[in-house]
Amino acid sequence: MGKHMLKRIDLIFKNEHDTDAILQKIFKRSNEDLINDLIGSGLKGRGGAGFPTGLKWKLTSEAEGDEKYVICNADEGEPGTFKDREILSQVPHKVLTGMAACGRIIGAKKGFIYLRGEYNFLKPDLQKEIDNFHTTLKSLKSDFRIEIFSGSGAYICGEESSLMESMEGRRGEPRNKPPFPTEIGYLGKPTVINNVETLAHAWTIFKYGPKKFRDLGVQDSRGSKLFSVSGDTPVAGIYELELGMSLQDFVDDFGDGDTKAVQVGGAAGFCVPRKKFRETAIGYQGKLTGISLPTGGSMMLFNSSRSMYNVLKNYLEFFEEESCGQCTPCRVGCQQLLEGVEAVKRGDKPHHYLDKLMRLTETMKLTAKCGLGQSVANSFSSIVENFREEMIY
Amino acid sequence: MSKMVNLKINGIDVSVEAGTTILQAAEKLKIKIPVLCYHKDLCIAGNCRVCVVEVVGSRKLVAACATPVSEGLEIHTNSLMVRNARKDIIELLLSEHNADCTKCYRNGNCELQDLAAEYKITNQDFLDLAHGAYTIDDLSPSIIKDDSRCIRCQRCVRTCSEMQSVGALSVANKGSEMKISTFFDRPMREVVCTNCGQCVIHCPTGALIEKTYIERVWDAIADPNKHVVVQTAPAVRIGLGEELELDAGERVTGKMVSALKRLGFDSVLDTDFTADLTIMEEGTELLHRLKANLVEGDHSEPLPMTTSCSPGWVKFFEHTFPEMLDNMSTCKSPQQMFGSLAKTYYAKKIDVDPENIVSVSVMPCTAKKFEADRPEMRDSGYKDVDYVLTTRELAVMIMQAGIQFADLPDEKYDSIMGKSSGAAVIFGATGGVMEAALRTAYELVTGREVPFENLNIEPVRGLDGVREATVKIEDVLPDWKFLEGAELKCCVAHGLANARNVMEKVKNGEVDYHFIEIMACPGGCLGGGGQPIPTNDAIRQKRMKAIYDEDLSLAVRKSHENPEIVQIYKEFLGEPLGKQSHKLLHTEYFERQRY
Ligand code: SF4
Ligand code: SF4
Ligand code: SF4
Ligand code: SF4
Ligand code: FES
Numbered sequence: 001m002g003k004h005m006l007k008r009i010d011l012i013f014k015n016e017h018d019t020d021a022i023l024q025k026i027f028k029r030s031n032e033d034l035i036n037d038l039i040g041s042g043l044k045g046r047g048g049a050g051f052p053t054g055l056k057w058k059l060t061s062e063a064e065g066d067e068k069y070v071i072c073n074a075d076e077g078e079p080g081t082f083k084d085r086e087i088l089s090q091v092p093h094k095v096l097t098g099m100a101a102c103g104r105i106i107g108a109k110k111g112f113i114y115l116r117g118e119y120n121f122l123k124p125d126l127q128k129e130i131d132n133f134h135t136t137l138k139s140l141k142s143d144f145r146i147e148i149f150s151g152s153g154a155y156i157c158g159e160e161s162s163l164m165e166s167m168e169g170r171r172g173e174p175r176n177k178p179p180f181p182t183e184i185g186y187l188g189k190p191t192v193i194n195n196v197e198t199l200a201h202a203w204t205i206f207k208y209g210p211k212k213f214r215d216l217g218v219q220d221s222r223g224s225k226l227f228s229v230s231g232d233t234p235v236a237g238i239y240e241l242e243l244g245m246s247l248q249d250f251v252d253d254f255g256d257g258d259t260k261a262v263q264v265g266g267a268a269g270f271c272v273p274r275k276k277f278r279e280t281a282i283g284y285q286g287k288l289t290g291i292s293l294p295t296g297g298s299m300m301l302f303n304s305s306r307s308m309y310n311v312l313k314n315y316l317e318f319f320e321e322e323s324c325g326q327c328t329p330c331r332v333g334c335q336q337l338l339e340g341v342e343a344v345k346r347g348d349k350p351h352h353y354l355d356k357l358m359r360l361t362e363t364m365k366l367t368a369k370c371g372l373g374q375s376v377a378n379s380f381s382s383i384v385e386n387f388r389e390e391m392i393y
Numbered sequence: 394m395s396k397m398v399n400l401k402i403n404g405i406d407v408s409v410e411a412g413t414t415i416l417q418a419a420e421k422l423k424i425k426i427p428v429l430c431y432h433k434d435l436c437i438a439g440n441c442r443v444c445v446v447e448v449v450g451s452r453k454l455v456a457a458c459a460t461p462v463s464e465g466l467e468i469h470t471n472s473l474m475v476r477n478a479r480k481d482i483i484e485l486l487l488s489e490h491n492a493d494c495t496k497c498y499r500n501g502n503c504e505l506q507d508l509a510a511e512y513k514i515t516n517q518d519f520l521d522l523a524h525g526a527y528t529i530d531d532l533s534p535s536i537i538k539d540d541s542r543c544i545r546c547q548r549c550v551r552t553c554s555e556m557q558s559v560g561a562l563s564v565a566n567k568g569s570e571m572k573i574s575t576f577f578d579r580p581m582r583e584v585v586c587t588n589c590g591q592c593v594i595h596c597p598t599g600a601l602i603e604k605t606y607i608e609r610v611w612d613a614i615a616d617p618n619k620h621v622v623v624q625t626a627p628a629v630r631i632g633l634g635e636e637l638e639l640d641a642g643e644r645v646t647g648k649m650v651s652a653l654k655r656l657g658f659d660s661v662l663d664t665d666f667t668a669d670l671t672i673m674e675e676g677t678e679l680l681h682r683l684k685a686n687l688v689e690g691d692h693s694e695p696l697p698m699t700t701s702c703s704p705g706w707v708k709f710f711e712h713t714f715p716e717m718l719d720n721m722s723t724c725k726s727p728q729q730m731f732g733s734l735a736k737t738y739y740a741k742k743i744d745v746d747p748e749n750i751v752s753v754s755v756m757p758c759t760a761k762k763f764e765a766d767r768p769e770m771r772d773s774g775y776k777d778v779d780y781v782l783t784t785r786e787l788a789v790m791i792m793q794a795g796i797q798f799a800d801l802p803d804e805k806y807d808s809i810m811g812k813s814s815g816a817a818v819i820f821g822a823t824g825g826v827m828e829a830a831l832r833t834a835y836e837l838v839t840g841r842e843v844p845f846e847n848l849n850i851e852p853v854r855g856l857d858g859v860r861e862a863t864v865k866i867e868d869v870l871p872d873w874k875f876l877e878g879a880e881l882k883c884c885v886a887h888g889l890a891n892a893r894n895v896m897e898k899v900k901n902g903e904v905d906y907h908f909i910e911i912m913a914c915p916g917g918c919l920g921g922g923g924q925p926i927p928t929n930d931a932i933r934q935k936r937m938k939a940i941y942d943e944d945l946s947l948a949v950r951k952s953h954e955n956p957e958i959v960q961i962y963k964e965f966l967g968e969p970l971g972k973q974s975h976k977l978l979h980t981e982y983f984e985r986q987r988y
Binding site: 154156171173176178319320321322323324325326327328329331332333334335336339340343349356359360363365366367368369374 | 437438439440441442443445453454456459460461474477478481482485486488489518519520522544545547563564566567568569570571
């Protein structure tokens with residue numbers, strides 16, 4: 001069970017412009033210390049998958065390679081989210097600092113910001129920021145350099161291995177794993193790839209120490225996180241909240257009084273109906289957290305005016321288009337799910353065809369090559385399970 | 394010695410080298426895991442997902458073809474979970490597929506069909522997504538692309554870009570629209586495609602097939618006014634058996650000839666004859682170029698000289714290295730030499746109006762269809778070669794005719810252009826042209842046989858992508874004084890990716906070869922795009938052995954000793970590179986666009 005109070009935090013956007021001091025502090029400490037801080041803080045990747053950040057850096061620092069890379073994933077493609085954009089325009093130095101620290105720790109000389117094509121307008125300011133940052137680095141005798149790479153704008157390029165494929169000039173399609181980027185990443189070299197928010201949190205941890213971060217949140221889900229709140233809410237926007245809150249608390253604060261469901265984690269996430277608000281917490285799945293839903297940050301509220309059939313159809317249309325198309329379960333599965341629910345709605349297929357589709361989502365979850373195809377199952381099964389009548393009548 | 398890893402598959406212990414995939418480990422235990430996007434020749438894609446297996450302790454299934462083993466792994470290849478998932482995947486593929494097998498060229502030899510049969514896919518549960526909004530591209534003279542039969546395994550894409558470095562095929566669009574496409578979706582005949590057909594033999598389904606001319610050949614045979622002659626390439630006789638239920642690597646020359654006669658061809662002749670002729674012309678051209686360059690300082694026909702008998706290679710060269718076109722031998726390929734002689738020399742000999750001759754060839758190659766269509770290939774005054782059939786198409790005709798191939802007696806080729814030497818036979822393997830040319834050129838220059846045991850020039854044989862050989866020339870005949878002590882540097886490359894590498898080096902002056910043999914297909918014609926499916930390295934090996942065995946079995950093993958060759962020069966052609974030869978046996982090349 002989550003806590004019964006929703007704590008708003010102000011760490012990420014708090015304007016603290018002491019880059020030089022923090023960098024100096026970081027560069028004075030040993031790599032081991034820094035990694036221990038990260039691990040001790042409990043920070044997990046804020047992209048949604050939730051891999052422990054400290055461990056990722058540690059693995060990459062131990063991996064063998066003459067060259068290594070740090071990539072900041074700024075390919076924010078989830079519909080309705082723009083928190084990374086805000087971070088990059090308001091507090092870019094925090095992200096750059098996170099990258100430089102990572103570079104020092106793993107032994108990389110080069111970092112990239114993979115910037116979503118739609119965010120190209122950020123480039124001039126960001127470049128200025130990077131130039132200044134390089135000067136600071138030079139004074140610290142660091143030759144770490146950061147470059148901006150403009151992405152081509154496919155949703156799948158947010159997936160780390162597709163992102164690297166696209167950086168290497170190929171079509172953005174997920175790679176087979178293992179090997180993981182920590183061993184064989186960009187150009188075949190060990191690579192840390194973190195999203196924008198994760199790197200900004202690393203800054204907080206290096207500045208305030210692991211305890212301040214760890215004290216936020218609950219077991220297995222430490223720290224704060226940015227949420228993009230949208231849908232039927234009077235207060236849409238970006239909020240930094242403590243992890244582990246219950247969905248009921250969230251709806252109390254952000255709903256419009258008539259919330260019937262919340263989609264946690266966007267199209268790839270789970271839809272929670274009103275009757276489960278209380279027992280559902282927002283955070284990473286863990287042994288001690290009960291029903292806990294991970295999220296990249298997107299929270300979408302639906303009130304009783306919404307047709308959940310349309311909601312699901314929108315998601316499926318999105319996936320049917322954004323699947324990279326390379327693997328069978330995802331490419332064909334998405335089409336079958338979409339056309340399948342349409343057929344049931346029209347009456348061309350019997351109600352129990354929905355069960356067949358539910359089984360199909362199982363297969364997709366088990367066999368799809370990457371997280372995209374695997375997670376289509378989430379929104380599908382949670383919506384069909386909880387709003388079955390709306391799918392049929 | 395690399396590290397060994399222990400694991401369990403279906404309860405059986407196995408120990409394999411680190412880096413092995415689950416698929417390979419299972420193979421070692423003779424446990425079959427179905428595959429579709431996987432092909433032994435190609436890099437791993439892991440995208441069809443039919444090879445999924447269960448790893449104990451993992452929440453997801455993993456692709457056996459793409460997952461390396463690790464210590465202590467416990468795998469189930471046949472659990473309920475695995476079977477259900479696989480069945481779903483096959484059904485999904487079929488739901489997107491124009492699965493009208495009875496109207497499909499690959500009916501009976503299709504990996505998707507086999508899987509559907511194995512898993513007994515009989516239900517019609519999923520919705521039919523094959524909306525029929527596909528166009529079939531059949532404008533190329535060699536290859537038909539039918540997207541409605543495509544399962545998006547990307548084997549063709551990997552073949553074309555990795556093995557051939559052509560990149561004519563690529564993946565376009567995403568999601569449900571994802572498909573295999575060409576530059577701006579232009580028809581295959583308008584892009585850099587070399588027609589090599591490697592994508593065809595690597596495609597598991599009927600999405601890429603050769604353009605077939607079977608019906609036209611049947612029509613010609615049935616026409617009493619036509620004299621239909623057929624020529625068969627060196628590599629057909631060692632591949633054909635595989636299509637007709639014999640083992641890979643069985644030599645079926647005699648049966649093939651007898652089958653062709655029973656099909657009703659008026660004359661069954663041998664492309665090997667013109668392979669010998671190619672050696673005469675190309676060997677002489679090489680010596681001529683050496684003389685011009687080394688003695689006279691005339692670089693208008695530069696060195697190194699590259700072979701020109703592989704039409705896929707020729708077209709690749711025209712697209713890729715237009716500035717070096719003069720390096721290509723001007724000799725036509727044996728097929729086209731045969732074509733122009735069939736409607737001149739041969740027609741005269743048998744006293745038939747060339748107008749009424751239909752010249753058919755059976756080739757291990759799809760690019761030969763394109764080559765026969767080149768506008769320059771009309772030196773006889775007619776289309777030199779009317780129809781080109783692949784090894785596979787000939788097998789189809791034999792089956793259609795109800796011929797029991799395995800029981801056929803051996804028969805001999807007809808005469809006039811039916812005799813050949815062992816040198817011609819080895820044209821079917823990479824390095825063969827080089828070896829054959831050296832056998833003749835060396836003897837021409839020194840009066841002695843090439844100094845290799847049994848005439849077998851081993852350094853140019855084998856399946857390595859690029860091979861080199863140096864032949865030292867000593868004690869030459871007086872006419873060839875300028876070659877005394879020279880070292881003839883030769884290079885053999887097969888597969889267009891290897892060809893590109895070699896030619897880049899030539900272009901940058903990093904190597905100083907005199908003579909380069911290039912075959913577009915891996916293994917040369919024996920692995921050609923028109924050969925039986927499947928083709929992989931193990932099968933190539935067997936076909937290669939068959940070819941070298943055939944060479945050894947022949948009495949005449951040097952082109953210039955073929956009596957019919959001696960005769961044609963005496964009666965008709967005059968001498969190699971002479972006026973008549975030039976008109977009928979040589980050609981020219983053109984720069985082509987690069988998309
Ligand atoms: S799951 Fe979807 S997005 Fe991922 S590899 Fe497969 S087709 Fe591409
Ligand atoms: S490609 Fe295979 S499965 Fe498809 S129609 Fe042809 S034979 Fe049948
Ligand atoms: S025929 Fe050869 S060149 Fe043409 S698409 Fe196929 S593999 Fe590529
Ligand atoms: S054309 Fe053939 S090889 Fe290429 S993707 Fe389609 S099915 Fe696979
Ligand atoms: S054969 Fe393994 S994924 Fe296709």
